[in-house]
Structure formats: C-alpha cells, structure tokens
Amino acid sequence: MYKIIERRMIVPNLHEFIVEAPAVAESVKPGNFVIVRADQYGERIPLSVADWDRQAGTVTSIFMQVGGSTAKLARQKPGDTIPTYVGPLGRETVIENVGTVLCVGGCYGIGSIYPVARAMKEAGNKVYTLLEARSSFLLYWEDKLAAVSDKVFVVTRDGTKGQKGHIDKLPELMQRSGITPQLIVVNGCTFQMMRVSMATKPLGWKTIVNMNPIMIDGTGMCGVCRLSVGGKTKFACVDGPDFDGHEIDWAEFLARRKSYNLEEVDPLRRSSCRSHF
Amino acid sequence: MAEEKQEKRKLNLNRQPMPKQDHWERIKNFDEVALGYPTQVAVDEASRCLQCKKPLCNQGCPVGIDIPDFIKHIVEGDFGSGIRKIKETNALPAICGRVCPQEEQCEKMCILGKKEAPIAIGRLERFMADWEAAQGKIEVPNMAPRTGKKVAIVGAGPAGITVSNDLVILGHDVTIFEALHECGGVLIYGIPEFRLPKAIVNREVEYVRSLGVKIYTDFVVGKTRTVDRLLEDFDALFVGSGAGLPWFMEIPGENLNGVYSANEYLTRVNLMKGFRFPEYQTPVKRPCRVAVVGGGNVAMDSARTAVRLGADEVHLVYRRSRAELPARTEEAENAEEEGVIFDLLTLPVRLIGDEQGWVKEIECLKMELGEPDASGRRKPVPVEGSNFRVPFDAVVIAIGNSPNPLIPMTTPGLEISKKGGIVTQPETARSSRPTIWAGGDIVRGAATVISAMGDGRIAAASMHKYLMKQE
Numbered sequence: 001m002y003k004i005i006e007r008r009m010i011v012p013n014l015h016e017f018i019v020e021a022p023a024v025a026e027s028v029k030p031g032n033f034v035i036v037r038a039d040q041y042g043e044r045i046p047l048s049v050a051d052w053d054r055q056a057g058t059v060t061s062i063f064m065q066v067g068g069s070t071a072k073l074a075r076q077k078p079g080d081t082i083p084t085y086v087g088p089l090g091r092e093t094v095i096e097n098v099g100t101v102l103c104v105g106g107c108y109g110i111g112s113i114y115p116v117a118r119a120m121k122e123a124g125n126k127v128y129t130l131l132e133a134r135s136s137f138l139l140y141w142e143d144k145l146a147a148v149s150d151k152v153f154v155v156t157r158d159g160t161k162g163q164k165g166h167i168d169k170l171p172e173l174m175q176r177s178g179i180t181p182q183l184i185v186v187n188g189c190t191f192q193m194m195r196v197s198m199a200t201k202p203l204g205w206k207t208i209v210n211m212n213p214i215m216i217d218g219t220g221m222c223g224v225c226r227l228s229v230g231g232k233t234k235f236a237c238v239d240g241p242d243f244d245g246h247e248i249d250w251a252e253f254l255a256r257r258k259s260y261n262l263e264e265v266d267p268l269r270r271s272s273c274r275s276h277f
Numbered sequence: 278m279a280e281e282k283q284e285k286r287k288l289n290l291n292r293q294p295m296p297k298q299d300h301w302e303r304i305k306n307f308d309e310v311a312l313g314y315p316t317q318v319a320v321d322e323a324s325r326c327l328q329c330k331k332p333l334c335n336q337g338c339p340v341g342i343d344i345p346d347f348i349k350h351i352v353e354g355d356f357g358s359g360i361r362k363i364k365e366t367n368a369l370p371a372i373c374g375r376v377c378p379q380e381e382q383c384e385k386m387c388i389l390g391k392k393e394a395p396i397a398i399g400r401l402e403r404f405m406a407d408w409e410a411a412q413g414k415i416e417v418p419n420m421a422p423r424t425g426k427k428v429a430i431v432g433a434g435p436a437g438i439t440v441s442n443d444l445v446i447l448g449h450d451v452t453i454f455e456a457l458h459e460c461g462g463v464l465i466y467g468i469p470e471f472r473l474p475k476a477i478v479n480r481e482v483e484y485v486r487s488l489g490v491k492i493y494t495d496f497v498v499g500k501t502r503t504v505d506r507l508l509e510d511f512d513a514l515f516v517g518s519g520a521g522l523p524w525f526m527e528i529p530g531e532n533l534n535g536v537y538s539a540n541e542y543l544t545r546v547n548l549m550k551g552f553r554f555p556e557y558q559t560p561v562k563r564p565c566r567v568a569v570v571g572g573g574n575v576a577m578d579s580a581r582t583a584v585r586l587g588a589d590e591v592h593l594v595y596r597r598s599r600a601e602l603p604a605r606t607e608e609a610e611n612a613e614e615e616g617v618i619f620d621l622l623t624l625p626v627r628l629i630g631d632e633q634g635w636v637k638e639i640e641c642l643k644m645e646l647g648e649p650d651a652s653g654r655r656k657p658v659p660v661e662g663s664n665f666r667v668p669f670d671a672v673v674i675a676i677g678n679s680p681n682p683l684i685p686m687t688t689p690g691l692e693i694s695k696k697g698g699i700v701t702q703p704e705t706a707r708s709s710r711p712t713i714w715a716g717g718d719i720v721r722g723a724a725t726v727i728s729a730m731g732d733g734r735i736a737a738a739s740m741h742k743y744l745m746k747q748e
Contacts, residue, residue: 023501037458043549043559044458068558084458086495216544216559217466219456219497220682223523223538233532235522238682252532255634259534263560 001081005058007073010140013065014108015074017047022057024087030115031093031210031242034059035218037084038072045069046215046237048187049088050111059087062111062140067264089218090241093185093208097124102174102181103149104196106132106167109187110141112210116185118148126150128179130170132192136161153177167195171203181205186245190257197245207245211236213257227253290394293322300614304584307470307552310611311375314397319404323351325389326396333386334398339731340366340373340439344383344398351401360405361416367402368442368485369435369730371410371477374403376468377727378574378605410477415484421448426744429454429511431498431684433482434462435726436517436717439733440740441490447741451489452511454496459548462519463718464726466548467540469578471585472608475547499683504691508712513740516699516708516715517733520723521681525674526570530628535564535636539571539579539675546582564671565589568639569617570625571675572597575723577608579673580617591617592669596624596644596657622646624659628672638666677723684719696722706736714740 006018024034033046051060065074076082093116101120105113110131121127129149133139134157146152154162155169163169174181184200184207186193193209200207213225213236220238227234228249234240296312297303303310314322326348334344342363350359363370379385379399387395409415426449430437433455445451459465461478486492498504498518508514523538525531542561545551551561567583569576572595583591593612595602598621602609613619620641627640643663650656680698685691692700692709699715701708706716716732718724 023496027501041550041557043557068555072558084495086456086458086497087500089497089500216541216549217457219500220521221466221519221523221678222541222544223525224541226532228532233525238522238686249532252634255534256532259635260560263554266555266560 001083002085004076004078004080004082006078007076007080009074010062011138014138014140015063015065016111017061017063017073017076018058019082019085020057021059021085021087024059024085025052025054025057028052028059028088029092030095030119031090031112032088033090033218033241034061034085034087035089035215036073036082038069038076038082040083042072042083043069044084044216044218046089046212046218048108048112048210048212050108050114052115059085060111062108064108068266069264086218090237091239093119093210093242095119095123098182099125100179100181100183101125101127102179102184103127103129104132104167104170104184104186104188104192105129105145106188106192109189109192109210110139110145113185113187114141114144114148116187117145120185121148128153128181130155130173132156132167132188134158151177167192168199170196170199183208185242186210190254193245194248194250194254197248197250201246208242209245209248211241211243211248211253213253214260227256288327288389288392289325290389290392291325292394292397293318293400295397295400297611300616303471304615307585309474310471313407314400314404316408319351319401320354322397323348323401325394326352327388329388333388334383334396337383337386339382339727340734342366342383342402347405348396348398348401351405356405356408357416360409363402363405364416364418366734367730368439369481370402371406372435372464372473372481373727373730374399374401374406375473375477378725380606382727410480415487417488418446420446420488423450424448424744426450426513427452427511428740428744429507429514430517431504431515432456432462432517432519432717432719433460433492433494434517434519434717434729435464436519436729436733436736437462437515438481438485439730440515440517440714440716440737442485442488443734443737444740445485445488445490447737449741449744452491452493454498454507455492455494456497456518457548458494460492460494462517466544467520467575467578469543469547469582471581472578497683499687504684504688504713512744513712513714515733515736515740516684516713516719517717517729518681518684518719520678520718521697523674523678524676526625526676528625528627530630530636531674533628533630533636534634535562535671536628537671537673538678539569539575539673540678542579542673543575543582546586552586561586562671563587566669567591567671567673568594568625568667568669569673569675570594571677572601573603573675573677573723574605574608576675577604577612577617579675580612581615583671583673584615584617592620592667593617594620594623594625594639594641596622597654598622598646601654622657624657625672626664629666636669636672638668639672640664640666678718680719680722688713698722704735705739706732707739711743
C-alpha cells in the first residue's frame with residue numbers, strides 16, 4: 001500500500017497528488033509516468049510525473065478529474081493509502097544542451113513540464129516556458145516554472161492573463177519575442193499537443209510531445225497504448241511516451257483515446273448517496 | 278511365464294472422460310469448465326496404467342515428473358504419497374494439470390496412445406493437486422539449511438515461481454519482483470478463469486510465500502530498479518519477465534477502435550475483471566460480432582471469453598486448416614461446443630472502419646494449402662481474387678507476441694536474439710552475463726506454461742551450483 005502525503009485541488013478540477021513511493025522516487029526522471037489504482041476495484045491509469053523528492057521518497061503528479069477512476073483519486077485524503085503506485089514508466093525525456101528550448105504546458109501538463117524545464121535549464125539551455133489555459137484561474141505553478149525558466153509566457157483563451165487566444169498563437173508569440181527554439185517539448189491535453197505540432201510543422205521547429213493514451217499494464221505487454229508514428233505502430237509505454245509531434249497520426253490517436261469515453265463516465269451516472277461509486 | 282501373463286493382460290482402453298459444465302450453462306458464466314475427476318473415476322483411470330518397466334511418459338514431461346509412480350499411488354489410494362511424488366519435481370501441479378498440453382507431451386508418449394487411449398495423466402495430476410488442497414493442509418517440503426545467498430527473481434509467472442520454489446527449498450534467500458499488482462503472470466492476466474480459476478493461482482503463490490519467498494508487487498525491474506542495481510544487493514538473478522508487445526498482422530486498420538491484441542482483451546477481463554464492470558472499474562466492450570484472428574490457445578481463450586461476454590457471433594479466423602490449429606484439441610472442441618464458428622483457410626487482409634474510427638468490417642482472402650513450409654505444416658496460399666468482406670464490430674488479434682522489451686533495453690551486456698529475447702544456454706538457462714539466468718517467454722517468445730517451468734527448473738539447478746561455488 002502506498003501512503004498519500006497530499007491530495008488537494010490546486011485549481012478547479014486539477015489535483016496535486018503526492019504519494020510516498022521511495023523506489024519510484026529513487027529513479028524517476030522527467031517525462032516518466034506512473035500507473036495508479038485508487039482501490040482494489042480500480043482500473044490502472046497512467047499519471048505523468050510532475051515532481052519528486054528523492055530524500056523524502058515522494059512523487060508528485062497533477063491529474064484532472066474526468067471519470068470514475070480519477071474521481072476516486074480525487075476523493076483521497078492525506079494519510080489514506082492506495083494499492084498500486086508503480087513506476088517510473090516510459091522512457092525519460094531526452095535532456096540535452098541544444099541551445100534554446102521552449103517548454104509548453106497545459107492542463108495537467110503544466111505540472112509535468114516542470115521537471116522537463118528544470119532539467120533543460122540544468123543542462124545549460126536557454127529555457128522559455130509557455131503555459132496555456134482557458135482562463136487565468138486555471139494556471140498554477142507559475143512561480144516554480146519561473147524559477148527554472150528564462151521567461152514564462154502565458155496564453156489564455158479569455159485574455160485574463162498574458163496573450164489572449166489559443167495555443168495556435170505560439171509561432172507568432174515566439175517570432176514577436178525574437179525567439180527561435182531549437183526544440184519544443186509539449187506536455188498537456190492531446191488537443192493542445194496536436195495544435196502545437198500542427199503550428200510548428202511548417203516552421204520546421206522540432207516538437208516533442210509527451211503522449212497520453214489509454215494504458216493497462218504500462219510495461220510493454222498489452223498493446224493498448226499503440227499509436228502511428230511516421231506510419232509505423234509504436235507503443236507509448238515502452239517506445240515513448242515522448243514522440244516527434246510532426247510524425248503522429250493525430251486523428252487516429254484522438255479516436256483511440258475516446259474509445260472508452262462512455263464507460264469512463266458511466267460510474268459517475270450510477271453514483272448514489274449510499275456509496276457514490 | 279510372468280511375461281506371458283503381462284502380455285495377456287487385457288488393455289483397458291476406456292479413457293475416462295472429464296466431467297464438464299454443460300455448454301449452454303457455461304457460456305453464461307466464467308466458472309471453470311472442467312470439473313475434475315471424482316475419486317473413483319480417478320482410481321479407475323489410474324488403474325489403466327500399464328506401469329511400464331521403461332516408461333516413456335516421463336521423457337515427455339519438461340519437468341520430469343515420475344508419472345508411473347504417482348499413478349501407482351492413486352491406484353493404491355495413497356494420495357498423500359502421490360502428491361508428494363509430483364511435488365518433488367513440480368511446484369505447480371494444480372496449474373499444470375489444467376493447462377499443460379499433455380497430448381503433446383507425456384500423454385503423447387504413453388504406450389496406450391497407440392490405441393488412441395493414453396492415460397489421462399494431466400487429469401490425474403490435477404486430481405492429486407485438488408485432493409491435497411481439499412485436505413486443507415499443504416505439506417511443507419524438507420528445507421535445506423539456510424545458505425545466506427540472496428537471489429532476485431524478476432516476474433512472478435510460472436518460470437519465476439518455479440525457480441523461487443526450488444531455490445528456497447535449497448536454502449537460498451529468494452525475493453520476487455513483480456511488475457503487476459497481482460502475482461501469477463500469464464496465469465493471472467492471460468489464462469481465463471474458466472480454464473484456470475484465479476483462486477488456484479493465488480493458492481500456489483501463497484504456498485511459495487509460505488516457504489519464505491519474499492514478494493514485491495508493483496516493482497518493474499528495468500524501470501523501478503535496473504538489473505544491475507539489483508545485482509548490487511543480490512548474488513544471482515533470474516529473469517522471467519514474460520511476454521512483451523503483441524504482434525499485429527501489419528495490415529491496414531489495425532489501430533482502429535474495437536481492434537484488440539489478445540493480451541489487452543484478456544488482461545481487461547482476467548486481471549482487471551472487466552467482466553464485472555462497473556463493480557470493477559476497468560471497462561471491456563461487449564460487442565455483438567467478434568472476430569478472433571489466430572489459432573492457438575490464446576485465440577481460443579479470447580473467443581470463449583467473447584462468448585461469455587454475450588457476443589451473438591464469435592468467429593475464429595485462421596489461415597490454415599483445422600488439422601494445423603496449434604491450440605489444444607480439447608480447447609478447440611470446447612470452443613466449438615460453445616458456439617465459436619471456425620473460419621478456416623481465411624486470411625484477413627484489411628480492417629475497415631466507420632467515420633468515428635471504429636472497426637466495422639474485415640476484408641479476407643480465401644486460402645488453400647500448398648507445399649509444406651519450414652514448420653512442416655502445409656503452407657497456406659491465397660486464392661487469387663477470392664476477397665470477401667464480413668461485418669464485425671470487434672477484432673481480437675491473437676497471433677503471438679515478442680519477449681518483454683524492458684530488461685533487454687535496460688541491461689547492458691546481455692545478449693539478445695533477433696526476436697528480442699534473452700539468449701541463454703539451453704542446458705543451464707544462463708545468459709551471456711554470469712550472474713543472470715532467464716527462462717520462459719522472455720527467452721522463447723510465446724511458449725507454454727510448462728516450458729517456462731522447465732526453464733525455471735534448469736535455471737534453479739544451475740543457479741544453485743553457482744551459488745554453492747560448485748562450478
């Protein structure tokens with residue numbers, strides 16, 4: 001059993017989730033994920049890793065409450081335990097000194113881009129960070145990211161902070177600031193990663209995306225996390241989750257991610273006063 | 278004179294059938310299909326054994342069980358001695374008795390097989406194991422004095438459990454690291470409840486634990502800690518990390534929604550108990566028309582699972598003919614009884630989806646058998662222009678898998694085969710690195726439970742020698 005150190009709603013619907021897992025904390029790297037089960041009936045769901053403390057043996061994730069399983073997680077309190085917390089899984093993000101790196105985060109990815117930005121900075125890169133949210137009240141960890149970035153840009157849909165608009169503004173924003181990134185790393189919702197990849201492809205800006213498919217075992221056995229990259233089938237859990245965003249078949253990926261949408265929210269519909277799932 | 282008598286003894290060819298759940302009943306549940314021999318039937322079956330002076334059946338057993346000896350104990354009604362005999366060489370008799378392909382091994386060698394009625398060795402083995410479990414107390418073997426040597430086992434599947442069992446009895450300090458949240462490997466995630474009840478797997482795992490084996494679940498060797506990091510704390514290490522990425526046919530449409538690898542489909546149902554969704558939260562689709570591609574035991578398991586999940590029609594699509602089906606005859610017959618339709622000599626060439634990205638049709642080619650190929654089986658050859666389409670709303674691909682990539686990827690200096698498996702010496706199961714042994718699917722790709730156990734047995738013997746500095 002793994003003890004929960006912290007679980008708090010950091011902004012509406014996004015939860016900070018800190019778990020005591022010394023073996024995971026010992027070897028986790030930027031870009032890795034963990035697989036979590038909320039209770040003995042729970043499904044195995046992947047969560048991107050957002051931070052860790054090797055001394056304390058804790059690992060932090062940010063997750064969004066979407067369906068039944070994340071709702072169960074969102075109900076956990078500090079001191080509670082969960083039966084499964086396994087990782088670190090997936091290949092880590094390649095950290096090299098390439099010159100200028102743009103780290104893009106949205107949704108839970110504002111959390112998981114943080115260790116990438118930190119490591120890129122430590123590797124000697126000039127690090128710019130771009131955060132996207134619907135509105136300013138959905139932003140978090142700006143201070144943490146500012147501490148490891150040369151500059152943090154913000155795009156909000158409603159213009160309550162930073163540039164008004166969508167992530168499509170990325171090239172415009174960079175060009176206006178005179179920045180030409182040698183590498184862009186994106187962590188966030190599928191749609192955001194796709195839009196960034198589409199916006200940077202004509203410019204030839206190398207774009208790495210941290211993919212988030214449905215997973216079960218997460219160790220290279222079941223094959224549910226497969227996606228097409230450059231016309232070849234790849235498995236996100238062992239070949240990724242980082243891939244070249246310009247090579248991904250996004251339509252296929254979006255369809256595969258939706259394949260259990262109905263079942264995902266089904267437990268919510270069945271909720272009753274007695275058990276609330 | 279005595280020999281003459283022996284020859285005159287009438288051969289009893291009345292092989293006792295296995296009592297089973299009726300097929301119209303069992304397609305509605307996930308309970309075990311084969312019910313096991315009642316005591317008298319087991320004794321009757323055992324009595325047919327000729328007790329050959331030079332038995333061949335033993336040679337057919339990958340772990341070398343003394344078969345005539347345990348059968349003799351059944352005839353004599355001394356079941357305690359019988360199970361003790363089996364357990365001398367087999368740590369998992371309740372499992373092997375159920376899932377070993379005996380018709381390819383011990384029973385194939387049985388002299389009565391020439392008359393098409395070999396002794397039902399597997400069923401008797403199962404009878405022995407179930408008898409012992411019913412007694413409520415499992416006998417603990419004689420344990421050697423502790424050696425103080427520490428051994429790490431990667432994966433709690435059939436290979437890992439066998440090595441652990443052997444080495445702990447020999448006095449070593451054994452620790453298993455299992456990636457999933459439950460122990461058993463393919464016995465838990467792959468083989469369905471109706472063929473191998475999970476309670477039995479758990480019982481066997483608990484038995485090994487009771488011998489003093491430490492087990493850590495949720496620990497992915499290669500990721501949580503590398504093999505080399507573990508070898509700082511352990512004297513020797515066995516890799517039984519099992520199956521890896523599922524193979525696909527590499528035809529268009531395989532990434533459509535509704536297309537599953539057998540690994541995914543079976544894991545959702547068996548390990549994650551998707552058939553009890555939403556009580557268990559892992560969903561599994563319950564489509565009406567399911568095609569399972571492949572002809573092995575995993576394909577049969579997938580097809581029979583689909584039947585139990587309420588499919589109207591389940592088709593098994595296989596490119597060769599009935600005679601070449603790699604599945605056990607018994608399992609193929611069970612599948613047919615349960616209404617699975619066999620589309621033989623049929624090769625899928627394309628999966629066709631709808632606008633939302635869900636599979637809706639398969640395009641197939643008719644095949645005919647040509648000359649024998651490298652495997653000795655007649656090679657299926659496509660019939661030109663025989664393309665046809667069949668509507669399906671789910672496709673399960675069960676054509677095999679490669680060895681798990683995690684340890685080969687993260688362990689420098691380990692010799693890896695072209696197919697991605699760890700290369701070992703067959704007589705020792707030792708890898709190219711002197712403190713690492715390996716066995717089961719990580720070496721062989723998709724093989725059987727018993728061959729994994731056979732590898733485990735060989736590895737344990739070799740590891741013991743190494744640990745005791747006897748080499």
